[in-house]
Amino acid sequence: MAKPSTLYIYNTLNRRKELFVPRREGTVKLFTCGPSVYREQHIGNYRTFLFEDILQRYLEYQGFDVERGMNFTDIEDKAVAESKSTGHTLSELTQPVIDSFFESSKLLELSLPKPGIPRATEVVSEAVSLVQRLLDRGHAYRHTDGNIYYDPLSYPGFGEVFGLDMSNWPTKRVRFAKDTYDGRRWNRGDFVLWHGNLPDDGFSWDTDLGRGRPAWNVQDPAIILSSLGSEIDIHCGGIDNLYRHHDYNRAVMEGAFGTEFCPYWAHGEHLIVEGKKMSKSRGNVMYPSQILKRGYSPHTIRLSLTYIYYREQLNMTDEHLQNTARLLSRLQKSVDVLMQPQAPTEQAPTEKNGQQRPEWEAQRTDRMIEEIPTVFRLNMDNDLRVKSAVDDLTRLLEHIQRRASVTGLSKSQSTRIRTHMSKLNEVLRILRIE
RNA sequence: GGCGCCGUACCCAAGUGGUAAGGGGGAGGUCUGCAAAACCUUUAUUCACCGGUUCGAAUCCGGUCGGCGCCUCCA
Structure with a gap:
């Protein structure tokens, strides 16, 4: 008989610290956004993974059986572009990154899902069936360009994770100035689920939806579906994915199944280096191996990345x-x-009365x-x-x-x-x- | 404009309504041939500001000022 949880966790969805109560006594279904593997993961990425690691391990410490889901995003726009420009196949591009991820995970003693981490390219059929469900239920539409988009107006809960104000959302189908899809979508907030009408160039699949590939926004749901089912307890990720991506995940799952996808959402804040945001152009992107080379032990690195409260920015300095x-x-x-x-x-110091x-x-x-x-x-x-x-x-x-x-x-x-x-x-x- | 975070000593910083942890640094001391290390002592009548709720507020509520992040797929 599992004891009730005593963990209070900050739930982004309700903007409150809440007592964690899983759906099923004794078991927690935890999904954590995994890495994009077209390039090396830096210590900021690992900070987020470590926060999730601590969460999982603490739930286990409390006696819960944790079912963990995680993904490797091995195909999305950037990976495809990188792959094409370097002339490598997708797996030539991503495999070394995946290898290095496992190496660092071992170094930092990251706990990972026991059944393994599926790659997005391994759950294409789940993605297809999700998109199909969304089409059937009227949440998605196929555009004339062959792409399939999700229409947020069809789903009342859209934007709640981030806290979008949907009250003045345009209900008329118009194009927007800041249109990332080159005028192909119909409305602000419509997001792509499926890239269609693609050539057979190694980055597409022949499916019931035609030849194409699943968009980033449907990959996490596909992996969640295949590893944990349509209802989970906690969804974690980096704060940067709070805007849009996590609301997309939720909209996809709840749109497709009509049931509550996930009651608890937790987000890890970013790590900065010497007070500055890590970026390639600034040249201050840091990797675990670099800190190791500076003579710090793996345990010190692990503690330095988990010590500071996960909802606060961590300033990684020498000090x-x-x-x-x-x-x-x-x-x-x-x-x-x-x-x-x-x-x-x-x-022993002698007491006044001399009695010990x-x-x-x-x-x-x-x-x-x-x-x-x-x-x-x-x-x-x-x-x-x-x-x-x-x-x-x-x-x-x-x-x-x-x-x-x-x-x-x-x-x-x-x-x-x-x-x-x-x-x-x-x-x-x-x-x-x- | 929207969403969120944060203002506590010289610095970093914990504080989940019951009377301000801790660390660094500084100061003094013990030890020591000197130095270092180690150890001990000390370092905020007060929590950006103004109201409110309360027997009681750094903690809750409202407002003001100041700093910061994000708002094109970057954890």
Whole structure:
């Protein structure tokens, strides 16, 4: 019998911190937006993946069985363009990126979906059936150019994740000045589901919809459908996809099935470097391997990327890395000491009345040891405050350590500390616990 | 214009209505041949501002000022 969740998570959909309650007791269906694999993932991408990793691991810590879905976006406009311009096949372009993603995931101890991560090109038939459903239900239309678009006006909940004001949305079918599809769509907000009428050039499939390829906006839904079904519990991703993309996912799923797709939406803020947004033109795009080369341990990198509250921008600086390394070594030191029983090494200060009660002292230490999981849960339940959790744990352990030098630490006490720390380290994954 | 975030000591920063964590830096001390490291002590009568709710507000509500991000598929 699974215990109820005690996790409060900020739900973008309702703009409130809410108690997380899954649809089915004991099980969580979690979808996290995966990487576009036409180019290398930087530490900003990994920050988001790590926030999702912590979320998954914390749910598991609470006793939930987490079914996780994730995608590799291996075909969309940019990948196709890149592939064509370099003369590589799609898989020649994406495979090295995927390999490097798995390598970094291992380095950072990212938990990934157990059944694997499907590529968008592997779920084309699901995408086709989704588009077909949307056509059948009147949410999508085929334009004269062969593309298929979604009409947001057909779906009342459109824009709720981002918070779009649909009240003054034009209801007349007109073209818009900022029309990204070259005047081919009919209305603002109509978004493409299917690129049709394509040549047979290795970037298209022969399907019931004709020759074409699924657009980015239908790939996540297709992967969600194939791995988790049409109803999930939590949808995660980077903040940048909050505008449009996540509302598109929701519109596609709810339009196609007519049921609530997902009640909880969580978004990770961006990482910046030395106060500046990462960009190729600025030349400050950072990769995990670069930090590793600077001498920081994988655990330090992992903590530096998860320490700061996920809904705040993280400013990656040298100082931040140094502080993280220092903090981590303090914590590790305390853990190392406290996992061994010890005899008192200092003379207990003589009390005024001269009485020492060793068994009382031991009980006080016991109580402090039992605070370890409490302190951890309290902070993690509060929308995954890793920073507060780590800070409080460090202080608590150092406090226990100071007591232990006076009162000693029994074998059973050190064993309990080891058990607690080892369990919560399954979530944080920043400590060596032999 | 729209959506969102943020203003807490010299700096970074936690604070989920009950009386301001922590870290860095600074200052003083212990130790030391000197230095470093380590350890100890110290460092906000007050949370941008103004109202309101409350027995009680950094925390909630309204407003003002200031900073920031996003608004063409970039996590």
